[in-house]
Amino acid sequence: MALVAACGSGGPAGAPVPDGELRLAAQFAPRSGYAMDTDDAYVVAQLGSAEALVRAGSDGTPQPGLATSWAQTVDPRTWRFALRPGVTFHDGTPLTPAAVVGALTWVAGVAAPPRAVKGVGLQAAEDGPSAVTVTTTRPDPILPLRLSSVNTAILAPAAYTGGPPSVVGTGTGPMRLVAADGNQEATLERNDAYWGGRPQLAKVSVRYVADPAARALALRAGDVDLAQGLPESALLGFTADGGYSDQAVAAPRTVSLMLNQSAAPFSDSRVRRAVAKAIDRTALAEQALAGSALPASELYGPAVAWGSQDPPPAPDPQGARDLLAQAGYGPDRPLTVRLQTYPNRPELPTLAAAVQGMLREIGVDAQIRIGEYGPAEPDLLAGRYDMYLLSRNYLTDVPDTGSTLVSDYTCEGSYNINRYCSPEFDALLAPLATTADPAQRQEVFRAAAARLNADVVGVPLVHSQENAVTKGVSGFTVDPLAKSLITPELTRTG
Incomplete structure (x- = not known):
């Protein structure tokens, strides 16, 4: 993986403030009570509270985390992980093989295991006083990478009391979560016993702000020192002269228009192809988003080595109208669909409005609905939707x-979410189960992206960026994998 380096402008550095407090306007709030088997685990990880056995390097390789090393055993289904010595949980108890086994056994045994470990048959066992073994049903060439998933973070034994584990005061990270007020705010304090060195910040105050414009206003008003995911229009106002530092990094993230293939009208490939032909992806990236994204020709883009560098196909509105006519839609039978998305990512409502206009040109009435993602997810997974605009980091889970x-x-x-099912596509992915060589895996990735395009499985629109703006902060770097935010190096300046 070759992620494009971050770029941006920096304000005056200032002198470090000892034991400073950082005030954060976070882009995403927990929606399941900080449940570690859900996407809330990403919130916990970004806040620097919980850690996994393995970390993912910027090049996509596994790096030491709570485990210092790992290797396959004689049994190719089993890996041995040596634990980092001297690590304690936030409640003062030590990191032990038993604690690791308990945490991994819990996450593998939930009713709906996280995507990173679902279906692999993960089992953990103690191996002496300082190691654990992890076994899967079949040999897994990327198991260490799976264990970099935020969902596999190790919490103290006290977190597991029969219900969902409690993340308050039970992690190992540089910051200790001490208070959590639902999806409104959270407070973290420094973990003075952190194995990676004493963090610079003494406290972090978090406000969960779903509206991108509200995050920008909070930063401009001086209510917060760091704001994630700001609209492109707002970024222009945060200049170095004003003391602000902005960062943007090309991320392995694609905004796609999901099309529900399990029901009409998108069960008909002609209708899906018509939608693909109607959309001008270059105009979306360069005009609707003011050049802050790249037009997508397929699922993967230039943020990764195997991504396509080709321009997207040119729009063909007449070809789209012809396909709709073949499918039985036209002036006498207009097509009306719901186009849904969510507001947390500032580009999505803008893209929804632009896509709506492009579909109108071919006679499709797309009625926009914007609401929080969490309540919509069950309907999406069950196929109770028409079109959904989704931003997906395809390297986040693993x-x-x-x-x-x-x-x-x-x-x-x-x-x-697309409700796509192709035995041929599943067979194309089969070699990934036994292939460890990165080059060979990337050939499968390329072939898979081509097949998804051929079958019109949704429509990749743009490859977007992650951004954040700070004021009076040093040591901050935007993580393109969206796993890291509060780190030991982060410092307030004045």
């Missing part, structure tokens, strides 16, 4: 896109 391909596009995929 820093190997094979996991995303399996979860999002196979017949038994746990996150198959």
